[in-house]
Amino acid sequence: MGRGTGALISISLECHFDAAHKLDLPYESPCNRPHGHRYIVRIIASAQRLEHGMVVDFNVLKGVVERFDHRDLNALPEFADMPSTAENIAIVLARELQLAAGARVSIDEVSVHESPQTAARWTKPA
Amino acid sequence: MGRGTGALISISLECHFDAAHKLDLPYESPCNRPHGHRYIVRIIASAQRLEHGMVVDFNVLKGVVERFDHRDLNALPEFADMPSTAENIAIVLARELQLAAGARVSIDEVSVHESPQTAARWTKPA
């Protein structure tokens, strides 16, 4: 039998990726020019039952985020049909992290800092 | 009569220990090699009634954590039957801190940072 923890154990991970991107806003904006950021990503996950003593291996979550490292976000299939804003990056990462972590694990929160001053946060629906 | 505080007083403590450990994951991982970390532990405790004006002496809590300092976690009895993950360290510490602090005190939260970027958090069941 697994070690039931009553969802009392959560983990947090901070990682980053360096990527190029640009927006296509219908108005004049520096964001419409190709540029880039160091994106800082913070993830909170939890589980009712640990596996190998873990909610989920930190390296599994990190691997999902690092697929975006040293890439042009606009050239990735994920952003073929939607703008590569911090908001959409958080939504995309939440979905891909949930897929990678599996049904036992709950991805509860994903924050994406585009700069030290600007961030978007996805929170799991209650 | 004791000074009833209606559980309004809580304390927090941050301390650390430097320890070796390794995991035995059923897949290839750098975590399966003997290595080590500076673990940062954050504890929140509260009490309905203070004793000597304290929820609990910080040194009592610190003493529990420091038993892990400059040790190989895998060689400790606590981790004889379960992996020495950050999640399990939090669970073990929560149990031992509760024992050391006594029934008057409530250990409410124990976080274990394995690195500045990765942490596990145990929260007392409601």
Added chain:
Amino acid sequence: MGRGTGALISISLECHFDAAHKLDLPYESPCNRPHGHRYIVRIIASAQRLEHGMVVDFNVLKGVVERFDHRDLNALPEFADMPSTAENIAIVLARELQLAAGARVSIDEVSVHESPQTAARWTKPA
């Protein structure tokens, strides 16, 4: 009469720009893929004689750096003939800052942080 200060007054400025770039290293490297960074730039300048009470207006220095903001460095004329490494960005900025500040001012040091962990520093030849 100018207020001679015997070069005892120096100023420092930290500013940043968010830009895309890529390298063309002759070996496999993630740096060869289009990506981006938040670059942090630190400048030290000094002058024998203040003008308007200043070594040089911080906004003049900032203006030079901000020309790189929200740009693809590889598309700029400065990097047409050399790789857009942190080292070359520091060399280029030092030259352009010196031009903008004028002969009265000495640009003494220019550091370019490509990430919080990696930096290149140009120092004025003695």
Added chain:
Amino acid sequence: MGRGTGALISISLECHFDAAHKLDLPYESPCNRPHGHRYIVRIIASAQRLEHGMVVDFNVLKGVVERFDHRDLNALPEFADMPSTAENIAIVLARELQLAAGARVSIDEVSVHESPQTAARWTKPA
């Protein structure tokens, strides 16, 4: 023709490794028990002439340090004949970084933080 820089360009890199170790001091010490640390390493390097626009690829330096990550230092050949103190780690890293960077590059300084409070620093002989 190489771009002579007159040794004015230096780079700095901060990276880390998580490792187990123990000392064999001839007196009672917690350091004689197997334990571990997150080691923070800071490197300063410079070059008279850039190559590919770089003093040296940050990834080359990082690769040398990361060979120690998630390892038991005492089991490595480098520490077969000498204690795995922060001082010796700095000496060993300086030698291996110089070998990896090649004769064009000067490794000027290597600091090894065993904890946020304790560090050893190797400085290149003048």
Added chain:
Amino acid sequence: MGRGTGALISISLECHFDAAHKLDLPYESPCNRPHGHRYIVRIIASAQRLEHGMVVDFNVLKGVVERFDHRDLNALPEFADMPSTAENIAIVLARELQLAAGARVSIDEVSVHESPQTAARWTKPA
């Protein structure tokens, strides 16, 4: 007999003041509009001989700086004839700190941070 220390003892002090000011630059600049800053001042002083065990009482240095707190710098006699730039504030403070500390003490360095990103530094002539 005084305790001669061979000028080996230096002290450092960081303090701050909140003040209004404006410049009168001969070109359009936001600095020409009345505004204000929290100025952070860092002082280094040394002495050949301690008095009451001190290079100089921190409160004496602090008192000099705090005369500028909650003031309009442009209304102070110090800045009647020169612009209230960070450079000139450093020069004025260095002179007034030296007067207050007396001839036994050497004011070695005064830095004035107008913001976390911008600073001017006065260094004592060698």
Added chain:
Amino acid sequence: MGRGTGALISISLECHFDAAHKLDLPYESPCNRPHGHRYIVRIIASAQRLEHGMVVDFNVLKGVVERFDHRDLNALPEFADMPSTAENIAIVLARELQLAAGARVSIDEVSVHESPQTAARWTKPA
């Protein structure tokens, strides 16, 4: 044979002590009232030749500083004849650290922070 390092290896240590003290300044000052601080001490030491792979065991240096922890400095023999200022604490610590470390080791610098904003620094005479 000892491993000659040509004094290229230095170590740094940061530690702290919490102590009460008061001054007896011949003028009105809050420092004349019994009070206390968390003192932060930074030590730099170096050696021509390592012993057990170390300049000196961090615990030896720490032990010297910790003798002041949770004490009334004015009641210690060290401060029987001189005021317990940060300057004198640095002088006293430098002397005691040098005694504890032995002649092979050079204590190069001792800084004593009385608060995050105020510090005294002892530097070894050249």
